[in-house]
Amino acid sequence: MEKRTINPWNWQKERSYSQAVEVKNAEATLYCSGQAAIDPDGTSSTQDMKSQLEQAIANLEEVITTAGYECKGIVRLNIYTTSTKELWPHFxxxxxxxxxxxxxxAVxxxxxxxLFETLTVELEATVVK
Structure with a gap:
């Protein structure tokens, strides 16, 4: 797989993303559903934003690795939150x-x-290898 990032400016680097990502010769693509702070038994978290973000990240990583992909292959990340003001300090x-x-x-x-039930943050990713 060949991956190229396109960044006409530099300011996005501080925010940890690229303006665009081009992928050529990918072996496979994984489209992940939004991952949130839901326990393995299906219980939605009632914890604070920080805890939910940490669990959403862990759940996303679990889905990616279980599928046989690597997190470094993420080319698109969508972040949904019920409060950007509450999420931003934990960014x-x-x-x-x-x-x-x-x-x-790209983000x-x-x-x-x-979001579903008591959830406050959800991460959706596209991953290539």
Whole structure:
């Protein structure tokens, strides 16, 4: 697989994403459903935003690795949250995870009026290998 990031500016680097990602000669593509803070038994978290973000990241990583992919293959990450104001102070948690795996991805973050049950953040990814 060949991956090329396109960044006409530099400011997005501080926010840990790329403006666009081009992929050529991919072996396979994995489209992940939104992963949130849901326990293995299907129970939705009632914890705070920080805890839910950490669990959503862990759940996304579990889906990716169970499918036989690597997190560094993420090329698109959509972030849905019920409060960008509440999520933003915890954004370094996501940035550290991105850096640890060497992920270079395009990102969209949306504030929504609600997520399933008690959830406050959800991560949706496209992964290639």
């Amino acid at each position: 370094p948690i996501l940035q550290e995870w991105i850096a640890r795996h060497g992920i270079e991805q 969209t973050m949306l504030e929504v009026t609600g």
